[in-house]
Amino acid sequence: MLKGWTGTLLRVDLTNGNIEREAVREDWARDFAGGRGIAARYLSEEVDARVDPLAPANSIIFATGPLTGTNSSTGARYMVVTKGPLTNCMTTSNSGGLWGPELKFAGYDLLILEGRSPAPVYLWIHDEAVELRSAEHLWGKGVFETEDRVKEETGFPDTRVTTIGPAGENLVKYAAIVNDKFRAAGRSGVGAVMGSKNLKAIAVRGTGAVEVADPAGLMQAQWAQKHALTQAPLTSEGLPGYGTLALMNVVNEHGALPTRNFQQAQFEGAEEISGERLVETRLQTNKACFACTIACGRVSKVSEEGQGRYTLNTSPRNWREATEGPEYENAWSLGADCGIDDLDLILKANTLCNDLGLDPITLGATIAAAMELYEDGVLTDKEVGMPLPFGSGEALIALTEKTASREGFGDLLAEGSKRMGDALGRPDVFMGVKGQEFPAYDPRAIQGMGLGYATSNRGACHLRAYTISAEMLGVGDAEGPESPVGKGELAAAFQNVSTAVDATGLCLFLTFGVGLDEIAPLMAAATGHPYTPAELELAGERIWNLERVWNMQAGITAADDTLPKRMLEQPIPAGPTKGQTSRLAEMLPDYYAARGWSEDGHPSQEKLRALGLG
Amino acid sequence: MTRHVILGGGPAGIHAVETIRQLDTEADVTLVCDEAPCARMVLPYHLAGTIAPGTLFTTDDAWALEHQVALEIGCRAHRIDAAAHRIELDDGRSLDYDRLLVATGSSPARPPIEGLDSPRVVDMWTVADAGTFLEQDPKDVVIVGAGFIGLVILDALIKRGCRVRFLEIASVILPRMLDANAAGLISAHLANKGIEILTGEALSQIEDTGSGCRLTLAGGDTLDCDLVVMATGIHANRGFLEGAGIATDAGILVDDHLRTTDPAIFAAGDVAEGPDLLTGGHAVHAIQPTAIDHGRIAGANMAGLDAAYSGSLAMNVLHTQALESCSFGRWSPEGMESTGLSNPGAGIHRQYIWEDDRLVGGSLVGPTAAVSGANDAGMLKGLVQTGISLGTWKDYLKDHPLDLRRVYVASGAPKALLSSNLLTGRASTGGGYRFPPRPPKRPRSTHHAVLVTR
Amino acid sequence: MTSATRTLQIHPDRCTGCKQCELACSWVQTGTFQPSRSLIRVHVFDEEASFAPYTCFQCDEAWCMQACPVNAIDVEPDTQAKVVIDDVCVGCGLCVIACPFGTMFFDRGSHTAEKCDLCADDPACVHACPTAAIEYVEADPVGWISAFGEKVDAGRRDSLKGEL
Amino acid sequence: MPTARFLGIQLRKLAGGTELSLEGDTVGKLLEALIAKAGPEMEHLLFSEGGLSRDARILKNGRNIGLLDALATPLEQRDTVTVYFFGSRSYPGG
CATH class of the missing domain: 1.10.569.10 (Aldehyde Ferredoxin Oxidoreductase Protein, subunit A, domain 2)
Structure with a gap:
């Protein structure tokens, strides 16, 4: 198995309480880079895209990346991948804090949770020892109290807990999963999926190690990465x-x-x-x-x-x-x-x-x-x-x-x-x-952002293609925010890179200071596979296409790659961007072309084959 | 030139010698010891075969030379003539002293049971005892007494491949270290590992069958095994003091300078009943840390320093088949206010014992990561040791029993501890009874270079 | 404090709780990333908004060294650090319970005690800290830990006031 | 006079306020007036790299002057110039 990975996944069938350890598929690990990627690969293999997100047949996957738990800056992330009840799409919600690395230290890259427990339970992972425990007494409790009580029940001051609150239990369509009290895999209702499975929380205490393939290489790469972060004003000061x-x-x-x-x-x-x-x-x-x-x-x-x-x-x-x-x-x-x-x-x-x-x-x-x-x-x-x-x-x-x-x-x-x-x-x-609300950027004011929202695989999201820096902050030579020109290519490129970063176990914010040029050496040194920036970007594209194909199986079509009427027809009434509407119709064809997709938004067979998905 | 005689080569005696020598390079120092001074805490590791035999011993000729100590090994004190400042040895010789330290320690206490004289019945107290055990290399062992002394050798015997059973007259194990709940948790853990603990069973007889031992219990049941280890308690070695006119109770009574009622005679270690940190009264704490404190304080005062001892604190740490336990101060919650948490299923127990808003005791049981792999064991000790008032933090700790770190930091205990030390402001120096040449300078780990190179 | 020796001087106001020091320390111990083996532990007290790395103060009394039955702990002459001599340590755990600061650890893998040895005068945690919250300088550690304790304590007292 | 508005606490301290009225018929002139008032540290911040600093962002009425006529962008009395620092390396590809 590649280093950086533990090589083990934990599969828990909540219906019958079976807990099994499994080797992680190394070819998937390599090609999908980690976290968001490999979890998407497992989900697409194991879960029917047409499943009701809140039915036992949906699975929920918690996945770390190869750099999670290493000293690469921001190596804290884990991803929750499942079919989201808010969007009916594959969702990939990301969180930081301490929980993800703890899972890795306990010896697992991924958790795959299947079925539905007959009664409320929580999962307690202490290195090799894994058990489901009753959570009847925790049902109805808030995140803060649940974390404290579960921690106490495990007896370790350093147990990390990720949990749902009452919203997840009550299947609120946008319930979050919250770890370390204030870090959340927030969007698309991943907490409701957990709630639908009667799974209240996952507590982890990991005392093991994350090993890397090339220590000297990793140390060099992480110093370079951290140095770059101290040089970029946004990551060092902003x-x-x-x-x-x-x-x-x-x-x-x-x-x-x-x-x-x-x-x-x-x-x-x-x-x-x-x-x-x-x-x-x-x-x-x-x-x-x-x-x-x-x-x-x-x-x-x-x-x-x-x-x-x-x-x-x-x-x-x-x-x-x-x-x-x-x-x-x-x-x-x-x-x-x-x-x-x-x-x-x-x-x-x-x-x-x-x-x-x-x-x-x-x-x-x-x-x-x-x-x-x-x-x-x-x-x-x-x-x-x-x-x-x-x-x-x-x-x-x-x-x-x-x-x-x-x-x-x-x-x-x-x-x-x-x-x-x-x-x-x-x-x-x-x-x-796609059923998910916009975040905090008006797509009429920033054209590329609107395109990114419309084409995001998990519904409106700013983290799938954060073109803000290129369009609004004037970094690089992209066209200004009011222009639709070149935005198709821009959005696709941002999506691929962001997806790759999500897979590594690092945080997207790091890209305010470094790019794949700095991240690829980290991945190569950690895993031992000679990742290049291009290969990582390709992995991002592969993951994106996989998500897209699965979503289309779930019933998503090009018609869903759209924005509300207000964005398309109703101009901004006042201010610097007065009069602007989203020019999505002009950008979408460029985007599909940049992606190598058909005019109706289908990934072409040729593209899929090239990505090893065909 | 002051003549110091130290009776006993356990940790109390050795530390006294070294402290005297640090403070007075001229004094005349004699150490009397019936066997080569050794570290009793190390016996289990000797049994397990995980250490070099040399590790057992705490002195050698080079040490004696370095510290200018006259070693009298192989003899015991027979009688004290306090008026004459003279100690008579059992080999007929006698030594004159200006200052005498009684650090003669303790010996196993054997119950009045028939058959204990068999060579297949051993104590586990001296290097010789361990030698007897190792010679016979038993595969099936019954340990009589499930207290600290019995349980501390368990891991070693398991490692040797022994089947181990315990016979305990009381209804619980570890009665002088943990409360019944915590002890029960360890019993259950050991039972899960296939280690039998027969509690509430009195032994009436041991019979040497020629190839092994047969134990007969009070109820008539019998147990067969290769060898019996007796671990039923200890008593202080102070018979030779009879008629010396020194006040004793549970042990030799000493003041906060470790001085007995005879101003020329000091006592330290298992044999001494010294100041108790928690109660302000006197207590015998037959444990290594107390022996060392006693030895250092007594040595310092014998050498003319005015070092007062605030008192000893009971503490124990035990590893039993990957479950760890430790306790400090008051281990029994009886009649006390106690808080904490208990999760027997996971082998987790935490207990805090209170007097008003001060911690006067506590215990932790759990896997390494919960006990000695965390900051908590030492911090609990620090809070009990300083006896610091926790005020509203008491309520916090009641509500958040796992969050000891926050309480500890907020209590100001680290400041109090950093600002005080045992020997009136003198920093400890290394060296101790280490054998020359001193260990090499600790090198940096090879990983260090990989990390810091940029 | 012996003069002219350096200690780990902590600046809690600079600590962000990132645990890079734990990663560096565990790396030095094991050649892997394993915070459970780190000898420096970051206290993250959110409610008081107080964070600080915490490790051995290399205290004058050296409770660990005094308690050791086999002299497996010694004072490193150059740094005055108290260091564990691995092949002498038998793993009895007495130092762990003797240290009233909670900075002695027991490693279940090697069955030996572990403590901060200042990386032989070049602490890795200092290199790793992104905010210079750990400095290796001549200073008395009583200062920072006292102030930190007061802050944590005050945070609690203030919040209790709010509850009344 | 055009209004200059500043984002970020340090910049506001340096400029002497959140908003200032400053003379200038172009953005460049307005920045000169700002430097004259705020001193060399402001100049260093804004123009440390030969031209306008890489991380300085100047908006005229919410529009990045990089998309207009840069420092030559003309100003009228009722215009607002926003100054802030926001650095980022472009990704992808970088």
Whole structure:
């Protein structure tokens, strides 16, 4: 087996409690590079694409990459790969923290969880010893309390826990899986899949080692990688200083900050919820995931004025005044998108999302859509149970809790804004792709981003093709954000590279400082397979195509590679990007061509053969 | 020139010698010892065959030369003439002293049972005992007494391929180290490994069958085995003190300078009943760390330093078939407030024993990664040792029994510990009773170069 | 503190909790990445927003060295580091329970005690720390650990106030 | 006068505020006025590499001046110039 890998996967059949160890297929390991790739390969082999995501026949795979657990900077990631209930597509949700490396140290590259347990259980992995334990007493508990209690039950101070909260148990379509209390595989409802399997948590204590093929080579490559990260302003100053929230003012200045469910593209309260404001008034320290030398995580407290108004004792046993976050995306979804400019309130809502196990992006976006419907008179106080105008923090907090428990109006919110809009006869309020809500960049303002959203295999997502740096931040020689020219190729290239990075076990944020030129030597030294930048990019393309083919088997067509009408037809009303709409129709053919796909978005047989998928 | 006589070559005696020598290069020092001074804690590893035999011994001629010590090996103290400052040896000689240290340790206590004189019945206390065992190379062993002394050799015997059974008169094992719950967890673990522990069983007779031993229990049942190891407790070696006029109780009573009621006589180690750190009273703590503390404090005071001892702390650590346990201070929660967590299925136990908001004892049981592979064992010791008031952190530790690290750091214990040491501010120096030549300088690992080269 | 020797001086305010020091230390011990074998452990106390690497203070008393029944721990003359001599150590574990700082470890693989030896005067953790939160300088460690303890303690007390 | 707006705490400190009114009929002139006011450290930040620093981002009314006429981009009284630093190496391929 390649080094960097443990070579072992753990297969757990929750239906009958069988636990088996299996050798990881080395050819797949090599060709799909790791994490997101090999998990996609296993899922496509083992799960029928037409499966109901919440049925026992769906599997959920937790996968690390070859660099997870090494000292390569950001080697912290694990991926959750499954068919997502929000999108009915293959989803690949990524998380950092400490859990992924711990799984590796316990001796496993992947966990494949199948079936459905007859009663709530959690999985306890202590090196070779693996067992399913009853989780009846944990069912209904929040993430924070669950982590503490499971940790105590294992008896090890250093046990790492990944868990769902009540949202996952209640099959909220966008329930998250949360590890280390504040790190989440957040999107597409992976937590609901876990909940559907009656699997509450996975606790891991690993005392073993990750071995590498070429120690001297790896050390050289990781010093080079870390040095490059210290030279790039964003990874050395921007992210450590402001976290991802550095983007709030920037994106707003560019006129690309979606506001009030994408009715505007600039938010007058952006400064109030910006990274600058967080640092000045609430930030306690920055915090890193395992092995990360960037450390963009935020440990924050509510401001002096917010004290008392927003106590963060969401769990009696755990978190006190300090909390983590918010990330840019969350501050946007819970803030600008809902017309809320109160950072303390956002901190509280964000903490609630962590404890309840909810994806804050979709939650905020769904509430924003509901706010629009309320202001349009489609929803009333009676249906919602409270007034729901844009800017209502009280409603945001109350509905966050009701969504996780599916109580009252929360039951509809728990379905996400697409299903909610459909149910209320207003499909136009859904701002997303393939059932998943947009993140925090207006696709009308940044053309390539819109294309990336439309073609993303897991529904709207900023992490599949973060063309922001090329288009908006003026790095490289890409056309400006308003131009559709060249964006097909740009989006495809970004998708391939991002996918490759996801497979390695490293964090995408590292690409603000280094590229595949620096990552390939890490992979080569760790695994012993002579990966080149080109081979890694090819692996990314291979994975992307595999996901696409599987999604098409699941029923996705080119018609799903689209954006809501508002994005295509309704111009941005004001600000620097006034008058712009998405020119998706001009970009899509370029994209398909760049991908070597047919005009109707099918990967050609030739392309698939070239990628070894045919 | 002061004449120092040290009776006993265990850790207390050796440390006393070295401390005296560090402080006074001129003094006359004599060490009396019935066998070559050795480290009793090492016997199990000697039995297992995992160490070089030389590791057992703590002195040799070179050491004696370096420390300018007159070694009197192979004899024992017979009687003390305190008025004359003279000690009579069992070989008829006598030694005069200005300062005398009694560090004669303890010996196995054997119950009054028939048949203990058989060569197939051994103690496990001296190098000679171990030699007797190794000569017979038994394959089927019964250990009488499931306390620390019995259990500490278990892993070694298993490693030798022995079948091991324990016979314990009490209803639980390790009664002087862990509470019944924790001990029960170890019993269950050992039972899972196929090691029989017969508790609540009294031994009435041992019969040498010519090829082995037959043990008869009080209830009439019999057990056959190749060899019996007696591990039923110890008693202090202080018979020779009779008539010396020195106050004794459970051991020789000493003050915080390790001085007995006779100002010229000091006592240390298993034989001494010295200050108890936790109670402020006196206690016998027959363990290696106490012996060393005693030896250093006694030696320092004998050499003229004014070193007061705040008291000894009971502590034990045990490895039993990949399950580790350790305890500090009060190990029994009886009559005390105790908190913690217990997960018998996983072999996990943590207990904190409280007096107001101070930890006065505690124990940990679990795999290496939960006990000695974590920071927690030492931190628990530090909190008990400093006796620091934990205030509201007590409640926190009750709620979060695994999060000892945070409590420890917040308690200020590290500061208190860094700012104090045993011998009135003197830093410990290396060397100890190490044999010359000193071990080579520790080299950097080869991986180090790979990592730091850029 | 013996003069002119260096200690690991920790700057908790710089620590991000990334554990690169643990990775480096375990690498030096094993040639693999195995944080469970690291002799430096990062405390991440989120609620107090306080992080710090934590390892042997090379304390004056050297409880571990004093407790060892076979003298497997010695003072390295150049650095004053207390070091374990592997082939002398029998693995009894007494040093682990004697050290009141919790910085002695027992390795189940080699069955020997392990502790920080300052990498023979060139600590790998110092090289690995991306924020210079670990420095190898002449300084008294009492200072940083006291201040860190006070911060962690205060964080708790403040938050209790909020609960009342 | 056109308004200059600054993002990032350090830059705001250096500039002496979040927003300033500064003279200048082009972006270049406005930046000169900024440097005259804020001092050599600002100049070093903005122009350390012979031209405009690689990581400096200048927007005129939300549009990157790199997509307009760079420093020659004309300004009118009601225009807003946003200055921030945001570095990144391009990927893919780099």
